[in-house]
Amino acid sequence: MAPKTAPMTVPIAALSDDQTHAATLASLPGMTPVRLSKVLDGFRPVTALKALRAGIHPGDPARKFGAAARKTDVREVEERYSRARVQVLLPGRAGYPSMLLGDPGAPAVLFAKGEPAVPEGRPRVAIVGTRSATHYGRQVASDLASELASAGVVVVSGLARGIDGAAHAGVVRGATEGAAPPVAVVGTGLDVVYPSSNSELWSEVAARGVVFSESPLGTRPHPGVFPARNRIIAALSDVVVVVESHYAGGSLYTAEAAARRSIPVCAVPGSVHSRASEGSNALLVDGCTPVRDATDVLVAISLARTGRDMEEADPAPSDLGAASQHSVSTLRSGSAPRSTPGSTPRSTPGSAPVTGGERHAAGRSGVAHQAHGAHLEHLAMTDPQRVVWAAVDDTPTAFETILIRTDLSIPAAAEACQKLVEAGVLVSGAGWWSKK
Amino acid sequence: MIAAIPSAVLIGVDGKQVFVEVHVSNGLPGFTVVGLPDTAVRESRDRVRAAFLSSGLSWPLRRVTVNLAPSGMRKGGAGLDLPIAIGVLVAAGELDPGAVDNTAFVGELGLDGSLRGVPGTVVLAEALGRYRLIVAAASGREARLGGGVIRTSSTLGALVDRLSGNRPWPEPGDPESDDPVSDPSTWTPDSSPRSSVSSHSGQDLADIRGQRLARRALEVAAAGGHHLLLVGPPGSGKTMLANRFPDLLPDLPRSTALEVTRVHSVAGLPPAPSGLIERPPFRAPHHGTSPVAMIGGGSSWMRPGEISLAHGGILFLDEMGEFSATVLDALRQPLEAGQVHVSRARGSTTYPARFILVGAMNPCPCGEGGAPGACRCGSSARERYARRLSGPLLDRFDIAIRVDRPQVDELMGRGHAETTSAVAERVARARLRAVGRGVTVNAELEGSMLDERAPLCRDAARLVEHEVRSGALSARGLHRVHRLARTVADLEGVNGAVGESHVREALLLRCRRELLLGSEVR
Numbered sequence: 001m002a003p004k005t006a007p008m009t010v011p012i013a014a015l016s017d018d019q020t021h022a023a024t025l026a027s028l029p030g031m032t033p034v035r036l037s038k039v040l041d042g043f044r045p046v047t048a049l050k051a052l053r054a055g056i057h058p059g060d061p062a063r064k065f066g067a068a069a070r071k072t073d074v075r076e077v078e079e080r081y082s083r084a085r086v087q088v089l090l091p092g093r094a095g096y097p098s099m100l101l102g103d104p105g106a107p108a109v110l111f112a113k114g115e116p117a118v119p120e121g122r123p124r125v126a127i128v129g130t131r132s133a134t135h136y137g138r139q140v141a142s143d144l145a146s147e148l149a150s151a152g153v154v155v156v157s158g159l160a161r162g163i164d165g166a167a168h169a170g171v172v173r174g175a176t177e178g179a180a181p182p183v184a185v186v187g188t189g190l191d192v193v194y195p196s197s198n199s200e201l202w203s204e205v206a207a208r209g210v211v212f213s214e215s216p217l218g219t220r221p222h223p224g225v226f227p228a229r230n231r232i233i234a235a236l237s238d239v240v241v242v243v244e245s246h247y248a249g250g251s252l253y254t255a256e257a258a259a260r261r262s263i264p265v266c267a268v269p270g271s272v273h274s275r276a277s278e279g280s281n282a283l284l285v286d287g288c289t290p291v292r293d294a295t296d297v298l299v300a301i302s303l304a305r306t307g308r309d310m311e312e313a314d315p316a317p318s319d320l321g322a323a324s325q326h327s328v329s330t331l332r333s334g335s336a337p338r339s340t341p342g343s344t345p346r347s348t349p350g351s352a353p354v355t356g357g358e359r360h361a362a363g364r365s366g367v368a369h370q371a372h373g374a375h376l377e378h379l380a381m382t383d384p385q386r387v388v389w390a391a392v393d394d395t396p397t398a399f400e401t402i403l404i405r406t407d408l409s410i411p412a413a414a415e416a417c418q419k420l421v422e423a424g425v426l427v428s429g430a431g432w433w434s435k436k
Numbered sequence: 437m438i439a440a441i442p443s444a445v446l447i448g449v450d451g452k453q454v455f456v457e458v459h460v461s462n463g464l465p466g467f468t469v470v471g472l473p474d475t476a477v478r479e480s481r482d483r484v485r486a487a488f489l490s491s492g493l494s495w496p497l498r499r500v501t502v503n504l505a506p507s508g509m510r511k512g513g514a515g516l517d518l519p520i521a522i523g524v525l526v527a528a529g530e531l532d533p534g535a536v537d538n539t540a541f542v543g544e545l546g547l548d549g550s551l552r553g554v555p556g557t558v559v560l561a562e563a564l565g566r567y568r569l570i571v572a573a574a575s576g577r578e579a580r581l582g583g584g585v586i587r588t589s590s591t592l593g594a595l596v597d598r599l600s601g602n603r604p605w606p607e608p609g610d611p612e613s614d615d616p617v618s619d620p621s622t623w624t625p626d627s628s629p630r631s632s633v634s635s636h637s638g639q640d641l642a643d644i645r646g647q648r649l650a651r652r653a654l655e656v657a658a659a660g661g662h663h664l665l666l667v668g669p670p671g672s673g674k675t676m677l678a679n680r681f682p683d684l685l686p687d688l689p690r691s692t693a694l695e696v697t698r699v700h701s702v703a704g705l706p707p708a709p710s711g712l713i714e715r716p717p718f719r720a721p722h723h724g725t726s727p728v729a730m731i732g733g734g735s736s737w738m739r740p741g742e743i744s745l746a747h748g749g750i751l752f753l754d755e756m757g758e759f760s761a762t763v764l765d766a767l768r769q770p771l772e773a774g775q776v777h778v779s780r781a782r783g784s785t786t787y788p789a790r791f792i793l794v795g796a797m798n799p800c801p802c803g804e805g806g807a808p809g810a811c812r813c814g815s816s817a818r819e820r821y822a823r824r825l826s827g828p829l830l831d832r833f834d835i836a837i838r839v840d841r842p843q844v845d846e847l848m849g850r851g852h853a854e855t856t857s858a859v860a861e862r863v864a865r866a867r868l869r870a871v872g873r874g875v876t877v878n879a880e881l882e883g884s885m886l887d888e889r890a891p892l893c894r895d896a897a898r899l900v901e902h903e904v905r906s907g908a909l910s911a912r913g914l915h916r917v918h919r920l921a922r923t924v925a926d927l928e929g930v931n932g933a934v935g936e937s938h939v940r941e942a943l944l945l946r947c948r949r950e951l952l953l954g955s956e957v958r
Contacts, residue, residue: 398840399944400649410652411937414944422902430950431667431838 019088020078021045022109025052027077027216028068033107033228039065040108045090049074084217086190087112097212099124103235103261107214110232113190114210118181119236123301124154126237126258128230128251129163129244134276134393135405137244138166140268144241146174147294149182153301156236158229159184159205163243163251165198172204181209185232187225189213194221212236227253234258238304241297242267242288245279252279255288264304266291274394275435381420384408388416389425396432439526439533442540442567443519444560445511448738448778448785449702451556451563451582453540455505456516458523463499469520471504474512474737483514483545484521491549491593496528510782512737515554518543518570521592522599535599540567543575549592555704558582558697570595573606577711578701581694641680642855646842650677653837653945655859658684659866660923661877663771663793663832665756667951668839670803674796677839678752681794682718683856686864688748695788696748699740716749719791723758730763731770732787733778741778743770744787756797757824764829767793771832792879793832797825799952822952834879834916836947866926878923883915890922893933900939909943917942 015023022045026036038059039048051057052069060066081088088111089096095116100106127145129137145155145167155171158164171182182205186194190213193199205211214232215225227250234240234257242265245251255265266289270277284290291297381389384406391397391405402413417433420426426433439458444451467481488495502520504511519541525531542560544552553575554560561569561582571579573590580586587605589595597603641651650666654677657664664681666674688696697713708714721730721742728734732741743751753759770776774790800818813821830836870878873889881890892900900917903909909917920942921934928938 398838400647400838400840401843403648404646404843410648410944411941414940415937418940418943430948430952 015078015081015088018045018090018093020074020081021049022090023081023088023111023216024072024074024077025049025069026109026111027218028065028072030064030068031216033214035059037108080217084191085113086217087116089116097236100232100235105231105235105257107232109214111190111213111216112210114206114208115181116210116212118209119154119156119183122152122154122180123305124156124183124237124239125297125301126156126233126240126254127163127167127243128157128233128240128254129242129280130246130249130251130276131160131162131164132246132276132390133162133166133244134270134274135391135397135401136270136274136393137163137268137276141166141243142170142173144243144268144291144294144297145170145182148297149179150174150176151294151298152178152180153298154180154183154209156183156185156233158226158233159186159198159202159211160226161195161198165201167243168201168205172201172208175208183209183236184211185229185236186211186213187215187219187229188221189215189217189219191217192220226250230254231257234263235261237263238308239263239297239300240265241291242280242283244268244270244274244276245283246276247278247282249279252283255283264289264300266297266300268292271395276394382416384412384416385420388413388420392417392420392426392433392435394435396429396434398432402433437527437529439523439536440505441519441523441526441536442564443516443542444540444563445509445513445515446556446559446702447509447783449556449559449698449740449744449787450785451559451561452509453563454509454511454516456519456523457503457505458520458527459501459503460496460524460527461499461501465497465499467500467502469502469504471502471507472510473504473516474510476512476514477504477516480514480517480520480545483517483547484524486547487517487521487545487549487592488524490547491591491596493525493530493593493596496524496530498528500524500527513554513556514544514552515542515560517545518551518572518592521545525596531596531599535601538567540564540569541571542569542579543572545592551590551592551595553578556698556702558694558701561586562698578697578707581697581711639676639680639683640856641684641859642853644673644676644680644853647673647677647839649837649944650839651854651859653835654681654684655863655927656920656923656945657681657792657794657835658859659863659878659927660834660870660919661792661879662834662920662923663795663879665795665797665830665833665836665947665951666839667797667799667836669798669841672839672841674839675754678720678750678754678794678796679718680856681752681792682716682750684860684863685716685749686860686867687714688716692748699744699747699788703740703745705745717746718750718752719746720752720754723753723755725759725763727760727763727766731766731776731778733780735780738778738780738783738785740787741776741789743767743776743789743791746791747788749791750794751791752794752796754796756795757821759824761824761826764824765826768828768832795825795833797952799838818952822949825952827949830947830949831912833947834920835945836951837945838951862927865929866923869926869931870923878919878926881919881922886915886918886922890918891933892918892921892939893935895936896921896934896939899936903943913946917946920945 025031025039025045025048039057041059048057049069052060052065055063055066087095088109090109091101091106096110097119125148127141129141141163149155149171155167157167159168168182168184184205188194190211193202212232230253234254240254240258240263242251242255258265265283267280267283269284269290270281272281289300291300387406387408388402391402406413417426417428421428425436427436437460441456442453443456444453469478469481485495522536522541526533526536542554542557544554546552551572553572557571557575557578558581561579561584565582565584568585568587569579570587570589573588576586576588589598594603598605653664656662658681666677668674693712693714696717700713701707719742725742730741730743732739732744770789771793775786776789777786778784800813800821802812867877875881900914904914917939921938924938924941925934
């Protein structure tokens with residue numbers, strides 16, 4: 001259960017020995033979060049580093065890290081983290097998010113910039129979705145986030161392009177007195193802002209709330225880090241809302257990670273013509289709770305929290321507990337038939353559109369490349385064309401709307417629209433354009 | 437004794453000189469008017485007699501016969517009251533014939549002896565240019581536009597005194613003269629004060645939030661004289677945009693200003709403060725307007741219609757789909773010819789009618805234009821509605837755009853929109869370039885002149901060819917796009933060939949029938 005008193009901010013300058021050693025371990029070349037968990041399993045970081053250096057660590061039978069560990073200077077790492085004002089959070093110590101404790105995939109070390117106590121004691125919702133979002137999706141994400149934050153709900157998202165960024169932008173934009181601060185979980189190191197177009201938003205979120213990452217400083221974006229990041233987003237939240245997701249889109253990882261943790265998954269309905277809504281609509285068909293506005297989400301959050309409190313208050317043996325947990329999530333989020341806690345989603349039959357297998361396949365090829373993105377890779381679009389492409393919906397979009405969204409000049413927008421029609425990716429009607 | 441007093445009557449928009457011949461003879465007292473007078477002229481008998489008595493003049497107790505020569509032409513209007521009265525005075529020997537030598541009179545008499553102005557004074561004065569002309573004080577400004585020597589008076593009694601030399605003509609500043617011009621003898625229309633921006637409608641483009649495309653369409657339409665159709669749901673600002681259109685146009689050139697002033701004068705509309713109408717008129721007739729009111733005509737008195745009153749300016753048809761099909765189709769020929777020829781049993785006349793047509797209509801009967809979820813019209817209802825604008829009429833529009841309701845962010849306003857004066861400046865400069873091409877505005881460039889006077893650059897030609905080949909552009913549409921592109925280039929200040937980007941913008945603005953079928957088309 002979450003501690004009643006929120007822990008105090010970790011003083012930035014003073015990193016304890018354990019913290020500096022944990023950061024050093026995380027920064028070793030070739031170290032991944034999974035290996036780090038193994039290395040730190042049952043060891044204090046100081047001991048673990050010593051054991052690695054001595055080549056006697058049972059978690060590193062191949063002695064892969066010995067040489068690197070001997071070379072690395074702990075003081076130098078400490079200085080880097082202090083200079084970057086990045087905090088190092090360890091499970092069970094001050095600042096480590098309490099909801100990650102006991103999570104099967106809890107990161108052994110978590111880095112934070114901002115105020116790590118933000119999620120504690122507050123309702124939390126993850127708003128996630130595709131990176132190549134339509135204007136509709138961005139609008140919904142931003143509106144939902146803004147209203148929920150005003151209602152005191154912490155919005156957790158990934159600071160990515162598209163829906164994630166729109167959600168955070170919504171929180172920042174709608175920040176009123178008493179609004180909940182934003183929480184972000186990113187895949188890269190906390191000194192690498194990705195995508196760079198979000199850099200302003202990134203610092204804004206860090207200034208008002210907190211940005212978490214399990215990757216050490218200097219980690220560049222690569223396909224592997226994003227699905228892993230998504231599990232933390234799910235684990236931090238009471239409810240996950242998928243605003244728009246392509247078929248086999250990356251945000252379905254978050255949904256799956258949430259389902260595995262019995263965290264209710266909600267989805268925002270989209271046009272059946274819109275490819276950006278294929279994944280989210282499929283979630284609805286699978287039985288996820290549809291949400292239209294902030295009120296729907298608030299209801300889902302309160303149901304989730306009462307349901308969990310009941311389970312936690314219930315001293316019944318685990319069998320019964322698991323069953324009730326199952327039914328709660330079935331009833332409230334509809335996410336359960338695919339995954340009961342601990343079971344693998346792959347084994348579940350009958351959820352054709354978004355089976356784990358397909359998603360994993362998409363994951364291997366790089367979550368980033370969703371249907372549209374991949375399709376357009378070879379097009380070599382000019383800047384205005386890219387902007388126009390982002391502004392046009394799957395449904396007819398008026399030229400005036402394109403102008404408003406892109407802020408391009410009329411000739412530039414006209415040219416971009418017409419060129420995209422010539423390239424065969426947009427269709428045009430009388431005064432409107434839409435994606436093919 | 438006999439007197440012949442020159443005067444003039446209106447025939448269409450022209451003044452026709454007539455002579456009012458008055459014969460006073462011994463016999464039974466009586467008063468007859470012959471020479472095809474209409475009702476207003478016949479009634480002038482009673483007005484003239486009453487005005488005599490009110491002015492303290494004695495009515496001759498003899499037989500008075502008035503003939504309006506030439507007698508074969510039908511004469512109307514009350515402007516003959518004054519020449520009849522003067523004729524009676526001269527013929528009865530009350531006024532020295534020398535006093536009215538080479539002098540023409542136009543004016544209506546009130547029963548109290550006051551003198552009133554009559555419609556069409558400008559053209560009447562033109563017709564009487566070789567005489568000294570005496571009109572009502574209220575018509576002085578208009579009469580001076582017609583040229584010649586003008587004298588005014590506000591009552592019959594005072595006029596008689598002055599003609600007899602008992603009283604001087606009113607001097608500047610004289611309370612009897614409501615003439616604003618300082619010195620009547622040296623005043624010419626050329627020295628009239630230019631109408632300033634303050635005399636405009638007072639509505640500025642800067643008041644309109646968002647609507648960048650619509651603004652641009654207005655600018656291009658104003659610069660090239662292109663007819664413009666705005667399609668959009670109620671509340672999207674179509675009327676607001678159209679109302680701001682006239683202020684984008686430059687002042688009328690002098691010849692057009694005279695034409696406009698004549699037409700307005702003939703129709704009896706109140707004259708401009710300076711006499712000459714220098715700003716383009718803006719006419720917005722209601723959709724219930726009858727064909728005659730729109731085109732001109734009338735059984736007893738020919739009157740210019742709305743299209744002629746809009747000459748030199750803008751005819752704005754709001755709710756265009758609600759106009760009767762007869763009225764809309766009657767517009768086609770004048771739109772092409774720039775004038776309208778109205779024939780009636782009693783004669784025929786030609787009115788000028790060169791205007792920019794601005795149409796506004798909803799995309800469908802319910803107005804929501806097929807927006808999913810909002811529109812309640814079936815597709816057949818939408819099509820029927822779209823058909824109200826016949827193909828040939830729709831072809832006259834060079835520009836047609838969709839105007840949607842502004843979005844919340846725009847209403848709450850960020851940034852400043854351009855003001856009317858800034859846009860008007862660009863429009864004026866672009867129009868100058870068109871004049872260098874031998875036309876007043878680019879809309880007058882015919883298909884045959886286009887290639888020679890407004891050549892396309894190679895890329896632009898290739899783009900146009902591509903559009904025609906792909907079937908997106910018809911032959912007529914091709915000329916339209918070409919003309920529009922020239923205007924766009926003029927606005928950009930491009931002197932040479934029309935570039936590719938200009939054609940792209942023209943493709944965006946051109947009129948297409950599908951625009952009327954709503955946005956659900958896929």
